[in-house]
Amino acid sequence: MxxxxxxxxxxxxxxxxxxxxxxxxxxxxxxxxxxxxxxxxxxxxxxxxxxxxxVSHAARALATGRANSVAFLLTEPQHLLFADPTFALLLRGATEALAARDMTLVLLIAEHPSQYANIERYVRAGHVDGVLLISSHESNPLLAALTSAGVPTVCSGVPLGDRAHVPTVSVDEEASAREMTRHLLGRGYERIAVITGPDDTPGGRYRLVGFREEMGDDFDPVLVEQDVYSSEAGDAAMTRLLQRAPDIDAVFAASDVMAVGAIAALRRAGRRVPEDVAVAGFDDSGLAATTDPPLTTMRQPWSEISRRMVEVLLEVVAGGPGESIVLPTTLVPRESA
Incomplete structure (x- = not known):
């Protein structure tokens, strides 16, 4: 027996x-x-x-020349993976999409330039079949290094600079910002400020462009703040705006975490939301529905973004062209604006 x-x-x-x-x-x-x-x-x-x-993954890797894994590359400070829920949503979605294909996701974080070379060596050594680049800064050399080495790469958001050959999955940043700005103007707000992200990121740059275009002749550069995507930055930016322009009646923060910081600053200054100052955000990452008051925001389709990024990347890995995709956002009105 x-x-x-x-x-x-x-x-x-x-x-x-x-x-x-x-x-x-x-x-x-x-x-x-x-x-x-x-x-x-x-x-x-x-x-x-x-x-x-x-399946023996080791045997399949030897037979196919592939690692059967994909890198989730975040070029941001490590704490943002936990502090900013947008990254966690993309990570979860990508993990689920790969698990359905019996593939593994490898998390890589390159917070400092000193780490870029190690990341590049790891990826080029064939430990992963391709890279999901989750954040891109115009000055960051990693994207150019990966593409010049022929590493299949897909970006979340359209990277700045001459990167037309890199497939992307993104939302229309400008159109989304214009829609939110129209919403605030339609509610009768006039002195609308904006807190946006770093100018070397697609969200930071193009959400400001959309806001400025929709405001037209009423655009006032005094009512603009740019900073990193964090609640602390949103708090500090809102404080500066109130000092310069105490007559602000609405603020569009280009991320929900920034909006949370802005609400904290307004409360500290004795301003009620939305009775004195309306606040709107961007992302609908989970924070928006739980703030006090619940936050009006632009919803990004997080599950679809990560799923489509995996699909495009695997198409590139298989030798396909990897077409870029632009997905729609949705205005979600709540009590804050």
Missing amino acids: VLPSERRRPTIRDVAEVAGVSHGTVSRVINGGRWVSEDSRIAVEAAIEATGYT
Whole structure:
């Protein structure tokens, strides 16, 4: 009698025998290859379940030359992965999309320029099949290094500079900012300030462009603050705005975390939200619905962004063109504005 612990692990040939096909057909099904009939695919999948066969990722990597993993590369301070819920949402979505393909996500964080070389060496060594670049700054050399090395890369947001050859999954930053600005103007607010992100990021630059264009002749540069995406920065920016222009009646913060900081500064100054100053955000990352009052914001489709980034990246890995995608945002009105 063969004890359970002595049973050998099912092989690809066992699956082929049960399915009544060649082991080459089983290999093509497992590795997502083409030229497999639907009947053969169904038979192989049933045989895999019946035999309890599991894929050896090491063997598949040797056979295909691929790592069967993808890097989630964040070029921001490490604490933002936990402080800014947008990154956690993208991380979760990418992990789920890859898990559905039996692939692994590798988290890489390059907070300082001193870490860029290590990241580049790791990626170029073939430890991952491609890179999901989650944040991009115009001055950061990592994107150019990855693309020049031929590493399949997809960006979240359209990177600044001459990067037309890099596929992206993004929202229309300008149009989204214009829509929120129209909403505030339509509610009768006149002295509308904006707190936006760093100018070397697509969100920081283009959300300000959309705001400025929608305000038209009423745009006042005195009512503009730019800073990093954090609640502390939003608080400090709102404080500066109140000092310069105490007659502000609304503020559009280009992220929900910034908006939370702005609300804190307004409360400290004795201003009620929205009775004295309306506040609007951007992202709908989970914070917006739990602030006091709940935050009017522009919702980004986080699950779809991460899912489509994975799809585009795997298309590039397979040798495809990797077309860029622009997804719609949605205005979510709540009590803050």
